[in-house]
Amino acid sequence: MRTLAFDVAHLLAGTMLALSFLLLYQVRITATLNVFALQAIALSLSVAWQALIQDAPHLLVTAAVALVVKGIVIPTALHRIVRRLGIHREIEEVLGAGPTMLIGLGLVALSFLLVLPVGEKVSILAREDLAFALAVILLGLLMMITRRNAVTQIVGFMSLENGLILAASGAKGMPLVVELTVAMSILIAFIVFGVFVFRIRERFDTIDVRALDQFRGERRDTP
Amino acid sequence: MTLPFDAAPLHLILLIPAFSAVVLAFVPNYRLGAAINVLAAGATFAVSVVLLTGERFRGDIFIVDDFNIYLVTLTTFVGFTTAVFSASYIGHELEIGRLTPTLLRFYHALYQAMLGAMNVALTANNIGLLWVGVEVAMLSTVMMVGIYRTPEAVEAAWKYFILGSVGIAFAFFGTILIYLAAQETLGEGLPAMAWDLMRESAAKFDPKLLSLAFVFLLVGYGTKIGLAPFHAWLPDAHAEGPTPISAVLSGLLLNVALYALLRFKMIMSANPGTIDVGIIMMALGLVSLVFAAFMLYRRRDIKRLFAYSSIEHMGIMTFAFGIGGPFANFAGLLHMTMHSLTKSAIFFAVGNVAQAKGTQSIADIKGLSVTHPVLAVGLATGVIAIAGLPPFGVFTSEFMLVSSSFARQPVLAVVLVFGLMVAFGALVWRLQDMLFGEPSGEAHPVKASYLPMCLHLAIVLVAGVWLPEPLVQWFKAVAAQLG
Numbered sequence: 001m002r003t004l005a006f007d008v009a010h011l012l013a014g015t016m017l018a019l020s021f022l023l024l025y026q027v028r029i030t031a032t033l034n035v036f037a038l039q040a041i042a043l044s045l046s047v048a049w050q051a052l053i054q055d056a057p058h059l060l061v062t063a064a065v066a067l068v069v070k071g072i073v074i075p076t077a078l079h080r081i082v083r084r085l086g087i088h089r090e091i092e093e094v095l096g097a098g099p100t101m102l103i104g105l106g107l108v109a110l111s112f113l114l115v116l117p118v119g120e121k122v123s124i125l126a127r128e129d130l131a132f133a134l135a136v137i138l139l140g141l142l143m144m145i146t147r148r149n150a151v152t153q154i155v156g157f158m159s160l161e162n163g164l165i166l167a168a169s170g171a172k173g174m175p176l177v178v179e180l181t182v183a184m185s186i187l188i189a190f191i192v193f194g195v196f197v198f199r200i201r202e203r204f205d206t207i208d209v210r211a212l213d214q215f216r217g218e219r220r221d222t223p
Numbered sequence: 224m225t226l227p228f229d230a231a232p233l234h235l236i237l238l239i240p241a242f243s244a245v246v247l248a249f250v251p252n253y254r255l256g257a258a259i260n261v262l263a264a265g266a267t268f269a270v271s272v273v274l275l276t277g278e279r280f281r282g283d284i285f286i287v288d289d290f291n292i293y294l295v296t297l298t299t300f301v302g303f304t305t306a307v308f309s310a311s312y313i314g315h316e317l318e319i320g321r322l323t324p325t326l327l328r329f330y331h332a333l334y335q336a337m338l339g340a341m342n343v344a345l346t347a348n349n350i351g352l353l354w355v356g357v358e359v360a361m362l363s364t365v366m367m368v369g370i371y372r373t374p375e376a377v378e379a380a381w382k383y384f385i386l387g388s389v390g391i392a393f394a395f396f397g398t399i400l401i402y403l404a405a406q407e408t409l410g411e412g413l414p415a416m417a418w419d420l421m422r423e424s425a426a427k428f429d430p431k432l433l434s435l436a437f438v439f440l441l442v443g444y445g446t447k448i449g450l451a452p453f454h455a456w457l458p459d460a461h462a463e464g465p466t467p468i469s470a471v472l473s474g475l476l477l478n479v480a481l482y483a484l485l486r487f488k489m490i491m492s493a494n495p496g497t498i499d500v501g502i503i504m505m506a507l508g509l510v511s512l513v514f515a516a517f518m519l520y521r522r523r524d525i526k527r528l529f530a531y532s533s534i535e536h537m538g539i540m541t542f543a544f545g546i547g548g549p550f551a552n553f554a555g556l557l558h559m560t561m562h563s564l565t566k567s568a569i570f571f572a573v574g575n576v577a578q579a580k581g582t583q584s585i586a587d588i589k590g591l592s593v594t595h596p597v598l599a600v601g602l603a604t605g606v607i608a609i610a611g612l613p614p615f616g617v618f619t620s621e622f623m624l625v626s627s628s629f630a631r632q633p634v635l636a637v638v639l640v641f642g643l644m645v646a647f648g649a650l651v652w653r654l655q656d657m658l659f660g661e662p663s664g665e666a667h668p669v670k671a672s673y674l675p676m677c678l679h680l681a682i683v684l685v686a687g688v689w690l691p692e693p694l695v696q697w698f699k700a701v702a703a704q705l706g
Contacts, residue, residue, distance in 0.1 A: 118431040121407045130400075137396065141389065150381070157388055164395050171399050173411025176351040180395070183355050187388065190362055 005053040006125055012046035013132035013166060017108070020139040023159055024104055025097040029082050029151055033075045036155045040070035043162045047169040054172055062181045066165060069185050070158060077192055078151060094146045107138040129170030136163030154191050161188065232274040233285060233346060236295065239267045240339030248332040253317065253324050256331045257310035263335055264306035267342070268299040283413045286348035290701045294482055295345050297560055301474045301567050302338045304675035308571050309334070309467035311671040315578050316465065321371055330370055330465070337363040337471065341479050349416045350398050353483055357394070357447060360476055361387050368464035379459035386446060386456040394443025394483075400436035401487070404428040422490050430496030437500060440487045441507075447480030449534050450541060451511040461530035462583065466574030469526055473533040474567035478559055481537065485544060485705065492547070492706040504545030505635060511538030512642040519649035524583050525573055528653055529566065532609060535646050536562045542639065543624045544705065550627040552702035557690075558620035561683055562609070565617055568679035569605035572598060574671060576657075581665040585653060590662030598669055599658050601676050608683050610650045611643060616686035 019039040044067035051059035111134035140160025243263035344356025369380030409415040446453040515535035522528040543555030591599040608615035628636040
């Protein structure tokens with residue numbers, strides 16, 4: 001079982017997970033974007049490796065899309081938005097780095113405990129891949145929850161989506177993987193596009209939960 | 224395995240919306256755009272009726288069976304009537320400057336894209352394609368929710384987007400897990416993602432993997448259904464978007480998500496070793512029902528009020544399918560249909576009210592029975608129907624559900640009845656506020672058409688009094704399939 005194929009897949013998926021942790025405690029938006037780009041590159045390598053060991057050349061398309069769209073185009077676009085809006089300084093966190101990391105560790109343990117015992121018939125490679133993927137997904141979710149800024153929320157979502165693509169590429173012989181991952185990239189493009197179109201500047205300025213409360217439920221109150 | 228010649232109508236219900244979405248994006252005149260929108264939606268509905276009367280068939284990618292064809296017909300019908308309503312509604316929005324002609328082009332194109340995507344989701348046999356259909360339908364509604372571009376609308380769209388995306392991500396992970404469970408038995412490739420093949424051989428799948436997959440699918444599609452506690456996006460999305468979109472969100476998109484979940488429930492129930500899906504669905508359904516029923520009391524925005532009512536009714540349906548068995552499933556299917564028709568009729572009325580009074584605040588809508596008698600009667604009929612009073616169809620389905628749950632789950636039935644009563648009280652109380660009292664504020668004449676609203680309410684009334692025998696047989700067959 002312990003072959004080179006297994007070890008390299010393990011290493012690449014592990015790198016993605018480590019980068020997820022790195023994302024959790026970044027305090028500057030620019031640094032967050034750079035770490036995310038690194039994660040996208042790790043994803044692309046991981047998918048390419050899966051293409052090699054599964055003998056599934058179509059996965060190379062997914063790897064290329066991940067590299068170009070998420071490794072280069074989207075980080076560049078977001079860098080531009082951040083610079084134009086002048087919000088590169090700091091990120092408002094709901095929770096401090098310490099507690100966030102602890103919760104993150106808990107989530108990783110949870111995903112391994114959840115995925116590894118099930119599906120004895122599925123190869124250990126696919127299962128470990130899934131466990132890594134679920135950990136990346138949950139950490140992305142955690143990042144979305146603990147950040148109040150729209151750009152970092154997007155990065156959190158994209159990191160979550162990296163986990164999904166990792167999971168999909170690990171599922172041996174899954175049909176439509178390429179189509180599905182392209183559909184996901186469209187979703188991502190829509191988010192970034194939405195940021196441009198709706199010009200949600202206000203969201204970047206005051207992304208404080210308190211400021212949002214006025215939009216909720218009772219906002220049409222007449223005094 | 225290949226699609227027979229009969230598949231032509233199936234291709235049409237997907238191609239007509241896709242084609243008209245592209246055309247509508249380039250039609251500068253909004254009246255022409257609205258007309259094309261109505262025409263395309265009408266044509267899709269007509270084709271779906273042809274499909275309904277035609278043969279059932281399956282392929283690895285698409286499937287048409289008794290279960291989905293009835294939902295396709297319902298979806299295209301409500302899509303058509305909403306297009307008619309929207310055509311008469313948007314003119315006023317343009318006049319008061321909430322929309323521009325460019326945005327309307329966008330709006331019409333997205334409307335068709337949404338209808339097409341829902342048809343894809345409903346007719347997909349491949350569970351990956353099902354996921355894509357739900358995703359695209361959600362994306363187009365997100366764009367439409369934010370179309371007024373007020374801070375509130377953008378906020379609502381953003382919230383919908385983020386929560387919806389997380390839901391869609393979980394659903395995707397669940398889809399991968401289901402595939403992994405299936406590929407052991409069905410081999411790699413397309414058959415391992417075909418729903419009907421999976422259901423046939425589900426007994427041989429690894430039950431633990433299936434159970435894990437279902438948890439993800441439940442959270443994923445449950446977010447789209449609007450089940451508490453994943454419902455946070457729903458009231459905002461309903462309140463801030465254009466009213467025709469609220470009508471299709473409540474009437475159609477929630478149904479499509481529930482349909483997706485039911486398909487997976489059918490796979491689960493074909494395997495004896497899995498967790499008891501029914502109990503989880505019953506619990507989530509009841510929580511949504513009771514929670515939304517209480518939330519109804521504190522709403523001050525008319526569209527938010529009916530959005531919470533949608534959460535309540537999706538909870539009722541989820542509960543019904545959770546109980547399972549022919550009788551409760553029948554009630555669930557009937558309720559899906561009746562809620563879809565009634566809720567969209569209510570939103571048509573609400574759209575008219577909001578335009579006539581220039582506000583969505585319930586406190587500012589008073590004395591409708593004096594200023595707009597026809598509208599008041601329409602709104603009152605809709606609310607009475609949705610609150611579950613006879614002789615409307617919603618009463619029939621709720622009555623069936625209550626009686627079957629007393630037989631099967633007496634304790635939960637008490638909670639169910641309690642939730643229904645609480646919601647009933649809130650709706651009637653709010654309705655009184657709006658209908659009676661001294662008329663205040665603005666009172667413009669109503670511009671939009673009453674026809675779609677009256678048509679829906681008439682169907683709901685007829686269904687409450689008399690269900691045609693073939694329809695009953697049909698629902699029975701589907702209910703038996705649902706297990």
